[in-house]
Amino acid sequence: MKKPKRLASLMERLKDGRLHSADSLATALRVSVRTIYRDMDELTAAGIPIAGTRGQGYRALASITLPPLNLTETELEVLHLGLAAVGAGAAELPELAQAAQSLSAKIDALLPEEGHAVPFGFAGHPWRDAAQGFRHMPAFRAAIRARQKLRVTLEDGARHDIRPLKIDYWGRIWTCIAWSETAGNFLSIRLDTVAAQVPLPGLFVDEPGKRLDDYAAAPRP
Template identity: 50%
Template sequence: MTAKKHKDRLVTLVDLLRDGQIHRAEDLAARFDVSVRTIYRDMEKLSASGLPVAGTRGAGYRITPAITLPPMTLTPTELEALNLGLAVAAEVGDADLQGAAETLAAKFDAVLPLETIAEGAAWQQALETPGKATRVFAHLPVLRAAIQARQKLRIGVAGEVAQVVRPLKVENWGRFWLLTAWREGAEGFAAYPLDQIESAEALPELFVDEPGKTLADYRP
């Protein structure tokens, strides 16, 4: 088969799938006089090229309406909000939203700068760990507020005794969230995955920077 025939078939496939109806691979293969496996490969190519192809082998395919966004610049906080939103969408129990969260995460992976991707290798973690986003969201407002107010916290972590800490920073790699803090009783730094925090209580006591206890002093 020539490259032109292959390209023409892909163009015709796109035109057929645009009607919003489900098209079985068997029917498409008969229409183009090719094997079903060839149709599977065609669909993978169309999907890889960015077309919003929905469907699976055996069920059929269609092209869903898509929205094209202009190039944009995200701040680190905006990227955190996006990560959290994707994680929540992955846990709502709706198969369509879960699938959309997964494909949207893949699209952002493809365009994020290399240094962000290197730090964000955990894009898929929230999709694979049920309840993770819910636990993160439950404590995130308290942690952020305490960091801004420089307010001590009493946090309870799974399997550990509750501790009083100075919250220093909340950050995320992909959808993996981490609190860096100074532990008052243990006199040392600690990093807590937010999905393992079971309780977070803001205390009336504030704190100021002291040598050896600041974020700049922390070395993982």
């Protein structure tokens, strides 16, 4: 049984309020007792309230349990954006920021291992400021929809006139695939490195060599 399904099964068994020994859980899920100990440590670290210790048994204390949800990548991005926004207000709203951190960790613990090489959870060094990138996201999304060129200034002082083509979400950072009129090639711009952006007059149209399909077909270094 894969870990996400196993963790969900553990929560289903624990939420009945009764005490479950590690041995009985291991037998029911057909894993080792050591695996159960690791899973319990992971659930506890994710902020899920579990009472009990090794050798005594476990039970869940959560008063609210949500049914399983199937999220699209876009829905997951929206959820992460909201949590990042709340988590960024640690100084002003410490209680909500802590809850956002806890919720993010719970989601990270239950995401499938396959296809999610980058964790969902809040970024640590060197990406702890990556959530700032979403402040530019509305402008980039609007430019992509309208096919509007942008003049982008990066934190290192570099400036590019770009055709924004697509925003990619990597769990902790957001990047924009763009054609740079300035450099004459494709760029992958981390939104958290954007210092400023302004729309340029006029819209762009598809041209061979400057389209998203061309970027996808281009060899990577």
